[in-house]
Structures are given as C-alpha cells and as structure tokens.
Amino acid sequence: MDASAGAAVDSVHALVDRCVAGEPAAWRGLHRHYHRTALAVLRRLGVAPHQLEDACQEVFLDVFQYLPRFRHEADFRTWLYRICVSHARVARRRARVASLLGGLLTSFSGEGGGQPLDEESASRKLAKAVDKLSEAERVVFVLFELEGLSGKEVAQIIERPEATVFRRLHDARKRFTAAIEEGG
C-alpha cells in the first residue's frame, strides 16, 4: 500500500472513530465522502432510479447504526460495499414482488424520481446487459469489473472463497459479452 493510500485509510479510521464518539460533523463528513460511492454501486447493482434515494438512505442508516461495531479489521469501503450489496438485493426483490402486483414498478424507466437514463446511453445499455446476469454473478461482476475491487475484497464482501468469485466472474463475463453482442 503506498503512502497516499495509507494516509487515506488513516483519515477514514479517524473519521469513523469520530463518528463513533458521537461527533455530528464527522457523520456529515462520512456521508459526504461515501454518498456518491454508495449511490453508484447501488445503481450498478440494479437498483432502479426511483428506488435509489430510499436504498441509499437505508445503507447509511445501517452504517450509522452499526458503525460502533466496526472494528477496522476490514477496509471501511469493503464494509460499506457489503451493506450496499445487501440493500441492492432487497431493493431488487421488492421490485420483483411489486411487479407481480401489476407491474407498477418498472426496472429502469426512472419513473417517479432520480435521473432517467437516456434510451441510447451507455449506462442504459450496460444496465440491460448486466440485468442478464444472475444475482450472484451480478454482484461479482459489478464489484470487480465496474467498481474495480480486487478478488480478495469481493470474496470478503460476498463471504465466499476467491475461487468462487473467479468462477462467477468467468460465467458473468461470458453472459455479459454475449448480451453485448446480441444487443448490437
């Protein structure tokens, strides 16, 4: 780990410690620092635009509630990603159940809030291709390919051996590439 990365980790440690000590400014600092990260990973994990606001708040509720238990044994960002993965899964499941109730919610229309995605935008095409992956493949693919996490970090987040991460990534890549080819 280089010096700048080490300093960044130290500053996050300090920020977390200040949050745990109950310092309001530190809460705001932590939120400001990781808000976009959480939003981006939730979106890439398939949370629909109209659910982003709520899912992001749920993530930070968990962060704030359980932060006193965070023991710095893992990287804070990895811990945050794990919470995001859990909430993205819940949000997607809710959307699926809601769709059973009459298709009131749509996957990527952006209806009801958030920023609608342009029909031809790269994000839209990417989301459609990623949507072809299974839940397990999607998580591994997004964290490794889009969020740039290492295999070890992904393994920690999904609590599976690295070999499993590798296998899922292999399958996800095949399916993703095929979806891109089919999509034209």
Next chain:
Amino acid sequence: MTRRESSAIVFPKRLVDGENRAAALIRDALAEKIGGPSEARSFELLSGRPPRQPHAGRWVFAIGAMAALALFSAQSLLRSEQSLEPKITATAESWTPKRALPAARELGAPEVQPEPAQPKLERAPPARSARPDPAASDTASCAELSRAGKYEAAVQCYGHIAQGSSMAAEIALYEKARLESRALGRGAAALATLDEHGRRFPSGVLASEVGMTRIELLIRLGRGENALAAIESGLKGPLGRERGGDLQALRADLLSTRGDCVGARAALSLARAAGVHPSRLQTAEQRCPAADDAANVAPRSNQDAP
C-alpha cells in the same frame, strides 16, 4: 486498502482494460454521471427521519410477499377460468420502507439486534401448479421465466420440453440441471438430472458440457473422491480429448486439497501444457510447491456486517 491488491488468486485483466465492444461500453458507462439525489439533500432527508423501527421492514416485506402470493395465485385462478382481467389492488407506496434514522446521540447507546438486510426468502416460491403452462412450453418461454427469477416454473417448463428426444429436449434437460444447481441450490436433484442426461444422450451435443458440469457439481457437493473418479474416467474418453486441460486443472485442485502434491504437480504440468489459464491453477500451485503459503490463501473477514 488499495484497489486490486495482490490476492491469492491472480484475476485476469478487467474487461474495461480491453479493446472490444464490451470494454468500450463499460468505459463510456463509467464516464457517465449516475443520477440520484444530491448529497446535501440526501443527508437532510436522512437526518429528518424519525427513529428506526426495528424489524418493521421485514414485517412489511413479509406481509407484502404474502399479499403478492395470494394475489398471484388468485390471478392464476382467474386466468385459468378466463372470466376476469386481473385487477391491481395495491400501489407502489405499499412497498416504501417506513424505517428511519436514529438521532446521532442515540448511536452510542446499545442498539437493537442487527436486522438482517437479506430476508430468508431467497427466491419467489413456487406459485404454479405442477402441470406446466402449455403456452410456456418452448425454450424461449422457459428462458424468459428463468430471467424473471421464476426458477421453479422454469424448471418445470424445461422438464416438460426435456420429455422428448430432440436436440431441444437435450438442451432443456441440461438447462434444467443448471437451474436446479445454480438457482435453486438443489445439488442432488441437479446431479440426478445430469445423470439422466448422460443416460439418454450419451453422444449428445452437450455431452462434454454435461460431463464437466457433473464433475464441478460433485466438487461443490463435497464429493471429491467421486469427482476424482469421474475425472479419471473422463480423461480416458471423449471428454478428456475435448476438455483435458480443464479436467487436469480440477484434478490438480482436488489432489492438492488432499495433500497429494506429486499427483497435483503432474496434473498442473499437464494443465499448463493444455493451455489452461494460469489463474485457474494458482490455488493448487500455492497449496503444493510451498506449503507455508497455503495459510495465506483467502483470509476471510469476520467483520460484522448487517
């Protein structure tokens, strides 16, 4: 922790670093802005939420899921009688979680038990009768069911097609096994389906794929000895000619797991010669040449995460 730290397994280059269409799309998508609320607005909303009700979300979800099931069953019944169009009786708001942020001063106090963010209900439970829908009896319909997360229905759909003797039946049987194994976690059922495939289509177009899947499934089920026997048998037949490298890689992994480093090294050497990607051999290589390194493989985090 820096991104892409060295790890026990050397992962291949990320897709984004490539030169193909997928790489270009990922680069473009990553460059686009993700929408959503502004940070200031989000924090303001977060701070304004009343105290969180533990487990409320779980109850809302459970009640909602039961309502959805009931409605879905009712819709199926109505559809079968072709008497009424399904009516929407709930709104999206029913699903909005009503949980809220505790004030910062409360955070130091002992908390409620962490609410698991993943309810136990992993997949939509079976909502269809055992008899497959005739309209869904083609492979595309089955795939559609699978994509929609209706794995039980998809398995039934593929099972119906698999009753024939055509190539479609062969493919459907394989897809059924894959779904049973990967989506539904029914290893034993998947193994039985793969065995059935082997009996009914011994020279089918998917024979080697089925052979490999069966071995991988045996490994996942913890039946290493059976997997090794299947690998040895496969190496002597057409599977060995088609997928020899892959079989040797699996063999190296299994042998290294049980401490047979001599056999594992020989298998590694054959796998390398067959052009297997080095990343797939990393684990066996680490277990065997330097036993001390094995302790460093894939340390697991024990952080509590909700």
